[in-house]
Amino acid sequence: MKAKSRFSEPERRQRLKNLLTGVDRIPNALPLSVEDTLNFLGTLFRCKPSQRLQVLAVKAAFSIAKIRPVGDGRGGLVGNVEITLPNGERMVNRCELKNGAVAPVDIDRALQNIAAQGKHVQNYIFITTGPVADEIREYAWSKYDETGGMEIAILDCVGFLRHFLHLFHRLRKDFLDQYQVLVLKEPESAVSQALKEAFLALRQAAESAD
Numbered sequence: 402m403k404a405k406s407r408f409s410e411p412e413r414r415q416r417l418k419n420l421l422t423g424v425d426r427i428p429n430a431l432p433l434s435v436e437d438t439l440n441f442l443g444t445l446f447r448c449k450p451s452q453r454l455q456v457l458a459v460k461a462a463f464s465i466a467k468i469r470p471v472g473d474g475r476g477g478l479v480g481n482v483e484i485t486l487p488n489g490e491r492m493v494n495r496c497e498l499k500n501g502a503v504a505p506v507d508i509d510r511a512l513q514n515i516a517a518q519g520k521h522v523q524n525y526i527f528i529t530t531g532p533v534a535d536e537i538r539e540y541a542w543s544k545y546d547e548t549g550g551m552e553i554a555i556l557d558c559v560g561f562l563r564h565f566l567h568l569f570h571r572l573r574k575d576f577l578d579q580y581q582v583l584v585l586k587e588p589e590s591a592v593s594q595a596l597k598e599a600f601l602a603l604r605q606a607a608e609s610a611d
Contacts, residue, residue, distance in 0.1 A: 408594070413594050416594075416598060417585065417594075417597060417598065417601065420598060420601035420602060420605065421601060424581075424601055424604055424605050424608070432573055432574040432577075433573065433574075433577070433607055433608060435563065435566040435567055435570065435573060437607055438562075438566060438573060438576075438577065438607075439559055439562060439563055439566070440607070441603045441604065441606070441607040442458065442559065442562065443559055444603055445596075445599060445600055445603055446558065446559065448596060448599055451530075451596075452500055452501070452530045453587065453591050453592055454584065454592065454596060454600075455530040455558040456498060456500055456530060457580060457583045457584055457587065457592075458558060458562060458580055459498050459528050459558060459561065459562075460498075460583060461576055461579040461580035461583055462561075462562065462565045462569075462576060463496075464579050465569070465572050465575045465576050465579055466565070466569055466572070494522070494523065494524040494525075494526065495511075495515075495522045495524070495525050495526065496526045496528060497511060497525070497526070497527050497528065498528045498529075499527050499528065499529045499530070499531070500530050501529070501530060501531045502529060502531030502532055502533070502534070502537075503527045503529050503531070503533070503537055503555050504537065505537065505540050507527065508527075508537075508540060508541055508544065508553060511525055511527075511553075512525075512544065512548065522551060523550075523551060523552065524551070524552045524553075524554065525551060525552070525553045525554070526553075526554045526555075526556060526561075527541075527553070527554070527555045527556070528556055528557075528558060528561040529555060529556070529557055529558070530557075530558055531557075532557070533555050533556075533557055537555060538555060541553040541554070541555055577604065581600070581601075581604070584596075584597055584600050585597055
């Protein structure tokens with residue numbers, strides 16, 4: 402049975418409102434650096450349970466980068482990032498969010514789906530909320546020759562966000578703002594009041610120290 406909150410619904414809303422006031426009190430402050438952002442998110446992700454928080458972070462990144470993820474039929478998210486090279490060639494990078502550790506069966510399934518769709522994908526990137534074992538990295542690397550040169554990368558959530566925030570550096574505050582919206586909109590059954598308060602408190606502390 403889920404433990405009953407010691408605060409009433411109006412009290413919970415007021416607590417979040419108070420924390421939001423602290424976050425919003427310096428509207429023209431210099432945005433956090435990428436590493437400062439990752440440090441505070443890393444602290445947040447060490448809270449338990451954090452998997453939903455990591456999923457929402459990837460969704461926020463997809464959203465501001467205008468990547469439209471679609472369901473893969475197994476509860477994950479898949480999005481394509483297409484880049485046009487100077488010679489006009491289009492390079493397709495596919496990102497898949499995996500809630501939990503990536504296993505060989507996930508890589509095999511992804512390759513089967515690509516083959517069935519008849520699309521040429523140059524890079525397939527798994528973003529996982531779980532740990533990444535050396536054995537699974539080696540399995541992914543072993544598919545390079547078999548797939549005719551497709552790179553398969555497996556990144557943990559923080560690793561993905563580090564690449565993303567450096568690549569889209571000017572959008573780092575937009576990312577945090579969008580992430581905040583998603584976290585606060587989640588029902589308490591998915592993201593508890595305590596985790597929402599932790600996010601706002603950590604963001605306020607990080608931005609105040611910057």
